[in-house]
Amino acid sequence: MSCTNKKKILEIEELSVSFLQYKGKTSRQSWLPMISGLSVAVREGELVAVVGSSGSGKSLLAHAILGILPYNANVSGTMKFQGELMDEKKISELRGKEIAFVPQSTLYLDPLMKVGKQVCGKRGKKGAEKQSELFRRYGLPEETETKYPFECSGGMTRRILLSTALMENPKLIIADEPTPGMDLTLAKKSMEDFRKFADEGNGVLLITHDIELALEVADRIVVFYAGKTVEEAPVSDFRSEETLRHPYTKALWRALPQNGFTPLDGTQPYVKDMPQGCPFGPRCSWYREECKGEIPMVEAGCGSVRCIRYCM
Numbered sequence: 001m002s003c004t005n006k007k008k009i010l011e012i013e014e015l016s017v018s019f020l021q022y023k024g025k026t027s028r029q030s031w032l033p034m035i036s037g038l039s040v041a042v043r044e045g046e047l048v049a050v051v052g053s054s055g056s057g058k059s060l061l062a063h064a065i066l067g068i069l070p071y072n073a074n075v076s077g078t079m080k081f082q083g084e085l086m087d088e089k090k091i092s093e094l095r096g097k098e099i100a101f102v103p104q105s106t107l108y109l110d111p112l113m114k115v116g117k118q119v120c121g122k123r124g125k126k127g128a129e130k131q132s133e134l135f136r137r138y139g140l141p142e143e144t145e146t147k148y149p150f151e152c153s154g155g156m157t158r159r160i161l162l163s164t165a166l167m168e169n170p171k172l173i174i175a176d177e178p179t180p181g182m183d184l185t186l187a188k189k190s191m192e193d194f195r196k197f198a199d200e201g202n203g204v205l206l207i208t209h210d211i212e213l214a215l216e217v218a219d220r221i222v223v224f225y226a227g228k229t230v231e232e233a234p235v236s237d238f239r240s241e242e243t244l245r246h247p248y249t250k251a252l253w254r255a256l257p258q259n260g261f262t263p264l265d266g267t268q269p270y271v272k273d274m275p276q277g278c279p280f281g282p283r284c285s286w287y288r289e290e291c292k293g294e295i296p297m298v299e300a301g302c303g304s305v306r307c308i309r310y311c312m
């Protein structure tokens with residue numbers, strides 16, 4: 001539940017991604033589930049942040065939406081863009097046009113092609129003007145267009161990737177950790193741009209480790225843990241621990257500097273030793289027998305949560 005009836009741009013339901021892998025040194029193969037039961041929606045005018053620790057499945061979600069998972073991946077669940085089912089053909093029509101992607105890895109640029117050619121593509125004079133405008137906005141010197149990617153720093157490359165995403169007029173931007181390597185002013189500027197882009201009636205799915213940054217710009221936060229959505233909540237619910245629902249989200253809240261910097265003991269489980277039922281169970285002070293069963297996502301207030309305490 002999001003307490004809004006704005007039109008959905010992107011709707012992901014029960015998404016699962018598995019990888020076909022060899023078992024040890026044998027020739028036997030098996031499917032290893034990396035993410036399961038992930039649900040996310042982005043509505044018109046919304047900036048939705050996906051947060052979660054390393055390995056929780058954030059990039060896999062982005063790659064599944066963009067249809068760029070490796071060949072050994074299997075995807076199930078439903079993905080809709082403006083109400084239409086996204087099959088392979090639809091995804092390839094949308095990618096780079098209605099859906100722009102700012103990738104996490106700076107290796108997405110072609111190492112053998114000059115930057116300008118990559119950003120501008122075959123867009124001609126109008127494209128060149130737009131590119132200059134974006135480069136100026138992000139403090140990239142004019143001559144950046146004549147450079148090869150290896151001649152650019154990590155922070156410059158991030159700004160180039162951001163400019164590339166903003167070249168077309170997309171309806172949705174998926175940005176996977178777009179700010180590492182940027183100084184604070186530039187990081188803030190790009191966040192302001194995402195915010196402005198959403199305010200114009202578009203959608204942004206921002207993937208980040210940085211909850212503080214997410215709380216500054218997002219409308220809603222989706223929390224991932226070990227490949228599952230555990231909570232989805234409006235930013236206003238992060239004002240106090242009491243208004244949050246899932247024990248993991250509460251722990252993330254307590255770990256924020258302004259809330260005492262309290263670290264959470266233990267680590268996120270890897271798929272191969274995933275506990276039964278709730279993946280957070282072994283680290284949770286409410287852990288009980290019922291947590292070992294299948295736990296659905298249930299609506300609670302203006303958000304939703306996957307925790308047995310809301311199922312009773």
Ligand SMILES: Nc1ncnc2c1ncn2[C@@H]1O[C@H](COP(=O)(O)OP(=O)(O)OP(=O)(O)O)[C@@H](O)[C@H]1O
Nearest residue numbers: 019034052053054055056057058059060061070104
């Ligand atoms: N091609 C692949 N084959 C097998 N496993 C993969 C593959 N790509 C990713 N994984 C695994 O899927 C899990 C989720 O990875 P993902 O990159 O989505 O995490 P993330 O939340 O984006 O992490 P980070 O914050 O470090 O970027 C990890 O355990 C990762 O090792």
Ligand code: NI
Nearest residue numbers: 058059060104
């Ligand atoms: Ni990632």
